[in-house]
Amino acid sequence: MLVVPRSTRSASLAVVLTAAAVVLAGCGSSEDLAKVTYPRSTVPAAGAANTTGTTPNLPEGPVEPAFALDKLRAIDPCKLLDKEFLSQLGTPNEPTLGGYSKCSNYMKDKAGKKLSVSMTIGESLLGVKTNAEVAGLHAHVDGESIGKTCFVKAVTQGGKMPMGLTFQIGVDEGDACAPGRRIVEYVVERVRKQPPQRAAEPGTLATIEPCSLLDQAGRAEALGGETTERRNGLNECTWSASGMEVSVNLLLTSAGFGDTGDPVDVNGVKAKQRKKDTSVYPSCQIFWEHRKTAGNRAETVRVEMQNIKKANVDPCAKAIGAAKAMLPKLPKG
Incomplete structure (x- = not known):
């Protein structure tokens, strides 16, 4: 289990992004982007000079209706990165699904x-600086930080x-x-015009809005006081208040992912608990397994x-309380 608080991770993400080997990103420049010449099939983004120091100062919400979060959750990522298109670039392998929103293909040219x-739908771009336009979207393109590797992040929200x-x-x-540019342009246009949909699976967590699972009463019980929310x-x-955080993560894992830990009951659901008391902070x-899926996987x-902040609270009791508050809002597995 990680021991770095999410608030710390979010605040430091811009620093982490300077090492492009981490989380598919590279560090952009704070120069006047409109005056820079971009190699490697990129062009300056329209209005890219008017940045906030991270992504452009875009309004809250999707940059186009096609990129609404509920629409992105409904997309099958491996059908989006399909073999028919990849065959134009070489010989595709079988795709590798990584959770609900990531797909990779380790192919030959x-x-x-x-x-x-490798492609991820709906990844956080906090701290990313745009330096190009790809398929009509503000983007950060880095083909320099790591030789023979290109990183592209296209802003959709x-x-x-x-x-x-x-x-x-x-x-x-x-x-x-x-x-890389051909792949990004193809994927973006498919999302705009004809995104491949997930197969309908009763009870799936894939299309659930996670920030809707904990209501105001549940947040107050877990954290007390006014909370902030982030995706x-x-x-x-994740919900935060006064140096404490509660988060929910809906995962597509290998079967047996939740076999380790201490048994705990969550309103009749057999769950596992992992408590960690460290010199940094308790967590x-x-x-729990919501439902089994094909391919020896589980939701x-x-x-x-x-x-x-090391308040005088039991983090497991708070986590169980939050889990109980979320249960009624989950689909039947």
């Missing part, structure tokens, strides 16, 4: 060399907590941003309490 593609489509393209030789991707939400996770709910 037309010369038989490595061409790896504005406001204080921006989000977007992110891509990592790796090659054995040549310019990774050349195929960490399409399927995770506790409550998690899992994880609720976590982080007592960052």
Whole structure:
């Protein structure tokens, strides 16, 4: 279990992004972007000079109706990154699904060399600086930080907590941003015009809005006082107040993910508990399998309490209370 509080992680994300090896990103420049020449098939974004120091000062919400969060959750990521298109670039492999919103294909280009593609839908772009326009979207493109790798982050959600489509393209030789730009343009246009939908599965957590799961009463009980809310991707939400945090993460995991931990009952649901008391701060996770899915996978709910300020509270009791408040809002598994 991680020991870094989410509030700390969010505040430091701009620093983390300077190392492009981490979370598919690279650090942008704070220069007047309209006066910079961008290599590797990128062009300056319209209005990119008017940045806030991170992403452009875009209004809260989706930049286009097609990128609304509920629409993005309904997309099947591996059908979006489909073999028919990838065959134009080389020989695709079988896709690898990573949770609800990520898909990768470790394929070969037309010369038989490595061409790896990873895409995430609805990733947080907090701290990312735009330097280009791709498929009509403000974007950050970095083909320099790591040789033979191109990172692209295209903004689809504005406001204080921006989000977007992110891509990592790796090659054995040549310019990774050349195929990378084609991939991004193709994916963005499919999302706009004809996004492939998930198969209808009764009880799935994939399309649930996580920030709707804990009402005001549940937040007050867990944290006390006025809370702030932030998204960490399409399927995770965090509420904070006075140095404490409660979060919910809706996960697609391998079956047996939740086998370790101490048994705990959450209003009749058999869950597991992992408590951690450290010199940094106490925390506790409550998690349970919501439903089994194909391919030896399971949908899992994880609720976590982080007592960052080390208040005189039991983080597991608070996490269980929050989990109980969320249960009635979850679909039947």
